[in-house]
Amino acid sequence: MQILRSSALVDVPWKNGGGITRKIAMGMSNDHVAWTISRADVAVPGPFSDFSGMVRVLTVVSGETMILDTPSTSLRAAHWEPVRFDGALKVSSRLTGGPITDLNLMFDPSFCEGDVVVHRAPGEIQTTCPKQGLVAFHGLAGTPSVNGKPIGPADTAFATGTNAALRLQEGEALLELRLTYLDQRAAIKLFIAD
Secondary structure, eight states, rough: OEEEEEEGOOOOHHHSSSSEEEEEEEEEEEEEEHHHHHEEEEEOOOOOOTTTTEEEEEEEEEEEOOOEEOOOOOEOOOOTTTTETTTOOEEEEESSOOOOOOOOOOOOOEEEEEEEEEEEESSSEEOOOOOOOEEEEEEEESSOEEETTEOTTOOOOEEEOOOOEEOTTTTEEEEEEEEEEEEEEEOOEEOOOO
């Protein structure tokens, strides 16, 4: 298991000045991006970038609700509630209570399937990693443990090919990001931000 601590994340300001992105990890198949995980601070409302060919799962990890307006509807991205949508969808955000931070899992559905689950109930959880793929755990609150190692807010632990034992105390929470590779012959290499 590898752990990327929040202190190692690098701030990359957006060109439009509306926020900051911090890359966490990506999966590459040769020169193709199969998936990415990143955090973003959203300071002002505005349009999202186009990520055609990707599915996006956005989770507000700090701050209030963000409304995602699309040409046909509005999606509500509430605190710790993952929202899934097509990366090509034209989205403009509205902030209901000031700046937010969100975690984004984006994946190419021709390479893999992805899902995000919130764990916040105290107790112990056993999770199985897919034979081809990985599971990442992103800290939300407190210091829950993954395989006996504490995961603080904005830390990310990566488990590949092994099961993971989670332990949460009252008030602790983390995200489980699960990626299953569809082509068992394809080699998707994990790159963790440094």
